[in-house]
Structure formats: C-alpha cells, structure tokens
Amino acid sequence: MEVTMYGIANCDTIKKAKKWLEAESVAYQFHDYRKQGIDEALLRSFVDALGWEILLNKRGTTYRQLDEADKENIDTEKAISLMLAAPAMIKRPVLKVGEQLHVGFKADQYQTLFK
Numbered sequence: 001m002e003v004t005m006y007g008i009a010n011c012d013t014i015k016k017a018k019k020w021l022e023a024e025s026v027a028y029q030f031h032d033y034r035k036q037g038i039d040e041a042l043l044r045s046f047v048d049a050l051g052w053e054i055l056l057n058k059r060g061t062t063y064r065q066l067d068e069a070d071k072e073n074i075d076t077e078k079a080i081s082l083m084l085a086a087p088a089m090i091k092r093p094v095l096k097v098g099e100q101l102h103v104g105f106k107a108d109q110y111q112t113l114f115k
Contacts (some may be wrong), residue, residue, distance in 0.1 A: 001097060001098050002029075002096075002097075002098065003021070003026060003027065003028040003029070003095065003096065003097050004028065004029045004030075004031055004095070004096045005017060005018070005021070005028050005029070005030050005031065005093045005094075005095050005096075006031045006033065006038070006090075006092075006093060006094040006095075006096070007030075007031075007032070007033065007090075007092035007093040007094065008032060008033055008034055008087070008088060008092060009030070009032050009034070009035075011092050011093075013092050013093065013104070013105050014092055014093050014105075016105055017093050017095070017105040017110070018030070020105070020107055020110055021110070024110075024114060026114050033087035033088070033090065034087070037087070038083075038084070038087050038090070040080070040084060043080055043083055043084060043090075044080065046090075046094060046101060047076060047079070047080060049101045050094075050101055050103060052074075052076050052079035052080065052083075053079075054091065054103055055079070055083065055090055055091055055094070055103065056074070056079050056082065056083060056089060056090075056091070057088075057089050057090065057091040057092070060088065060089060061088075062086050062088040062089050063082075063089050066082070070082065091103050091104060092104075093105060095113075097113055097114075
C-alpha cells in the first residue's frame with residue numbers, strides 16, 4: 001500500500017506524524033508543498049474528496065493574516081485559489097493511504113489506519 005504525506009517540513013504536526021510513521025516502520029513518501037509545490041489538479045482532488053472546509057486551515061497564521069475581504073464569502077473556487085497561492089493554508093498533514101485521504105494527525109487515528 002502506497003502512503004504519501006503532503007505538508008510542509010517544518011510544521012510541528014508533520015514532524016509528529018513522521019515520527020509516528022517511522023516508529024511504526026510505515027514506509028511513506030513526503031511531498032513538501034514548499035519544495036515541490038501543489039498543482040491545481042491535485043488540490044482539486046483533495047477538495048473533491050474531503051471538502052474545502054476541512055482543508056482550509058483557518059486557525060493558522062497565514063490565514064489569519066489575510067485581509068478581511070479575502071476571508072469573506074469563501075466558496076470552493078475562492079478556497080482553492082487561496083490554498084494555491086499559499087499552500088501553508090492547507091491543513092496538515094494530508095495523508096494518502098492507497099486511495100484514501102486523511103487530514104491531520106492523531107496517534108489513535110494512525111493506529112487504526114495502519115494496524
């Protein structure tokens with residue numbers, strides 16, 4: 001089963017998730033948005049599967065620093081545009097396990113996924 005983690009290398013949640021996967025000997029690929037970017041097709045596939053409401057990290061610094069006008073009337077297209085412009089706004093990690101997508105990291109969630 002192929003596992004890919006999407007995120008930003010210096011994110012604390014990414015570090016915790018990587019540490020968990022490595023401790024459990026789960027092989028994975030890491031896709032760093034800052035180094036490798038994220039294209040619209042991949043982001044749209046995430047949004048189609050999960051919904052932009054789950055993916056758009058409204059609690060993060062990048063989102064909070066947006067102008068109020070950018071935070072108003074967010075719909076799918078606007079959310080995609082914001083996340084493409086600043087991938088740090090994508091909630092992390094997005095974990096692709098086979099064809100399934102999961103967002104965030106909780107040890108018990110990962111335990112269920114990989115056991």
